[in-house]
Amino acid sequence: MNWLLVLPVILPFGLAAASLGLRGSFRTQQRLAGLGGMLHFGICILLLVRISEGGIMTMQVGSWPAPFGITLVADHLSAIMIAVTATLGLAVTVYAKAEIGPRLMAAGFYPLLHILIGGVCGAFVTGDLFNLYVWFEVMLMASFGLLVLGREKQQFDGGVKYVMINLFATLLFISGLGFLYGITGTLNMADLYLQVQGVPDKALLTAVAAVFMVAFGIKAGLFPLFFWLPVSYHTPPVAISAILAGLLTKVGVYALIRMFTLVFTFNMAYTHGLLLVAAVFTMITGVLGAAAFQDFRRILSIHIVSQVGYMVLGLALFTPLALAGSVFFLLHNMIVKTNLFLVSGICRSFGGSFELSRLGGFYGSRGFLAFLFFVPAFSLAGFPPLSGFWAKMMLIRASLEAEAYAAAAAAAVVGLLTVYSMTKIWGEAFWKPAPARQEQEEGFAGTVHAGHGWMVVPVAALAAITLILGLFPGPFLEMASAAAHELLHPEIYVKAVLGGV
Amino acid sequence: METVLAFLCGLMAAASIYLMLSGNIIRFIFGLMLATNAVNLIIFAAGRLSSANPPLIGEKTAVAAEPVANALPQALILTAIVIGFALLTFVFILFYRSYESLGTVDVEKMRYAEPPPGQSSHAEKQQEEGGL
Numbered sequence: 001m002n003w004l005l006v007l008p009v010i011l012p013f014g015l016a017a018a019s020l021g022l023r024g025s026f027r028t029q030q031r032l033a034g035l036g037g038m039l040h041f042g043i044c045i046l047l048l049v050r051i052s053e054g055g056i057m058t059m060q061v062g063s064w065p066a067p068f069g070i071t072l073v074a075d076h077l078s079a080i081m082i083a084v085t086a087t088l089g090l091a092v093t094v095y096a097k098a099e100i101g102p103r104l105m106a107a108g109f110y111p112l113l114h115i116l117i118g119g120v121c122g123a124f125v126t127g128d129l130f131n132l133y134v135w136f137e138v139m140l141m142a143s144f145g146l147l148v149l150g151r152e153k154q155q156f157d158g159g160v161k162y163v164m165i166n167l168f169a170t171l172l173f174i175s176g177l178g179f180l181y182g183i184t185g186t187l188n189m190a191d192l193y194l195q196v197q198g199v200p201d202k203a204l205l206t207a208v209a210a211v212f213m214v215a216f217g218i219k220a221g222l223f224p225l226f227f228w229l230p231v232s233y234h235t236p237p238v239a240i241s242a243i244l245a246g247l248l249t250k251v252g253v254y255a256l257i258r259m260f261t262l263v264f265t266f267n268m269a270y271t272h273g274l275l276l277v278a279a280v281f282t283m284i285t286g287v288l289g290a291a292a293f294q295d296f297r298r299i300l301s302i303h304i305v306s307q308v309g310y311m312v313l314g315l316a317l318f319t320p321l322a323l324a325g326s327v328f329f330l331l332h333n334m335i336v337k338t339n340l341f342l343v344s345g346i347c348r349s350f351g352g353s354f355e356l357s358r359l360g361g362f363y364g365s366r367g368f369l370a371f372l373f374f375v376p377a378f379s380l381a382g383f384p385p386l387s388g389f390w391a392k393m394m395l396i397r398a399s400l401e402a403e404a405y406a407a408a409a410a411a412a413v414v415g416l417l418t419v420y421s422m423t424k425i426w427g428e429a430f431w432k433p434a435p436a437r438q439e440q441e442e443g444f445a446g447t448v449h450a451g452h453g454w455m456v457v458p459v460a461a462l463a464a465i466t467l468i469l470g471l472f473p474g475p476f477l478e479m480a481s482a483a484a485h486e487l488l489h490p491e492i493y494v495k496a497v498l499g500g501v
Numbered sequence: 502m503e504t505v506l507a508f509l510c511g512l513m514a515a516a517s518i519y520l521m522l523s524g525n526i527i528r529f530i531f532g533l534m535l536a537t538n539a540v541n542l543i544i545f546a547a548g549r550l551s552s553a554n555p556p557l558i559g560e561k562t563a564v565a566a567e568p569v570a571n572a573l574p575q576a577l578i579l580t581a582i583v584i585g586f587a588l589l590t591f592v593f594i595l596f597y598r599s600y601e602s603l604g605t606v607d608v609e610k611m612r613y614a615e616p617p618p619g620q621s622s623h624a625e626k627q628q629e630e631g632g633l
Contacts, residue, residue: 083559137584157615171540
């Protein structure tokens with residue numbers, strides 16, 4: 001038994017069970033979540049360190065040998081994703097201490113948060129396709145619960161639409177899984193890689209690949225399947241929308257990367273060509289959509305779509321540099337995105353609104369906050385030397401090397417337009433003189449003590465990580481390259497799972 | 502037999518998509534149920550239909566009698582049914598609460614998260630009373 005591989009998944013579920021048992025005492029739940037979050041973070045970082053030293057780690061659950069049992073496997077990509085998940089989980093747990101009041105805690109905020117994190121980690125470590133489906137469901141259930149956790153009208157509205165489209169995606173996923181099992185007779189991902197080689201009817205497999213692409217495309221928010229995202233992500237409390245924004249679409253991207261580097265690589269001209277087109281349109285529509293909004297969180301939500309385009313662009317190009325760019329982009333973006341949502345919560349706690357027209361003057365009155373917004377926002381836009389610059393530069397260079405000039409141009413232009421969105425927020429919320437203070441809007445944050453220390457600490461920590469990623473990208477780029485190397489040489493993964501083949 | 506099942510799955514999927522696209526959340530639930538069952542049938546058919554022996558080893562033998570039926574799809578379906586049922590109950594409750602809160606079953610009329618142009622979300626918020 002390799003406990004290090006199991007703990008990132010088991011620990012959150014243990015915490016969820018304990019929090020459920022402690023329903024009445026909110027204080028203990030908070031402390032437990034804080035301590036548990038730190039422990040989880042420590043374990044996940046240890047896992048990342050071990051894997052970057054010793055390569056892929058596997059564990060056969062119940063000692064059933066692969067491909068018959070369920071295999072847990074973590075390569076560089078999984079380990080990076082798990083480490084980021086734990087980081088975000090900890091940050092949001094700390095932030096929630098200030099934002100999530102007794103009413104939301106009584107409704108089960110902490111158990112749901114733990115289950116969400118456990119489900120996401122499970123999806124990252126599993127080496128079995130059906131198991132991946134189960135983790136997707138676990139994660140979705142928790143996200144459904146979190147999304148409607150304040151029972152406001154707009155939450156129900158967003159929630160209904162989110163649930164509808166995501167359930168449909170799940171059904172597509174499992175039917176694709178059924179087809180794939182019917183063709184290959186296996187569900188172990190490493191074994192799938194081997195079995196797919198021997199399938200004579202590649203056209204049928206390509207159709208199955210398209211089913212998976214649509215299913216994961218909906219989860220990831222790819223063009224033209226992203227419309228559920230801008231409807232729902234701005235509706236729940238800030239801590240919840242931050243963790244959803246940081247994690248959920250990225251699990252879709254991860255699943256796309258996993259399946260389209262390991263299993264569906266036989267008809268690259270079609271599948272990856274399609275992904276390339278989808279990626280370019282995703283980048284463009286996402287960033288153009290942002291121009292239409294005047295609400296802090298809605299701008300950030302629609303930008304998630306645009307950023308997903310970059311991640312998929314790297315997958316579609318399928319070169320070592322491009323995939324490393326994708327992995328680094330994931331790492332950078334998950335942290336930055338969650339951080340921006342958290343900053344929007346702090347701005348709201350000062351200004352009383354998410355509407356940009358009602359905010360203003362923070363540059364003069366709250367210089368520290370302006371700095372905390374500046375780092376993630378301009379990292380998102382790709383300003384050197386922040387982390388987003390390296391990620392975008394890698395992807396644009398990879399596009400040029402692959403002679404995908406249209407994609408390179410789109411990536412560069414979208415980067416510029418992202419600057420426009422971020423300067424819009426900057427100009428409205430920070431530079432513009434503060435509008436006459438109106439009454440506080442009704443809602444979750446209404447009672448929050450403005451600029452609470454627990455809100456600022458995680459934002460500052462995530463901004464520090466962004467700065468480190470930007471100023472000392474070396475070791476992180478090495479990890480991303482190692483991940484890309486593994487993705488491009490599936491034999492390594494297969495050998496780790498199935499033994500000497 | 503596979504052909505019949507294939508047509509049945511197709512029919513169920515078509516009906517479920519029609520129901521899901523109707524824009525009415527009650528019909529969506531019925532569509533969801535149909536679709537879940539269609540998918541279960543797909544997995545079942547993907548595991549090959551055969552009149553084989555059950556995958557059980559008899560009392561006095563060491564191996565099961567050939568040919569053995571494939572037990573894996575059934576295990577998958579069982580899991581999918583359990584998960585599907587849990588999701589369905591959640592969807593029922595969510596949609597019921599949404600109906601209570603929003604007063605409509607028509608998704609086109611739910612415009613709280615994305616207020617129509619000209620009506621800012623702030624104005625929308627002021628309109629509603631007691632949003633907690």
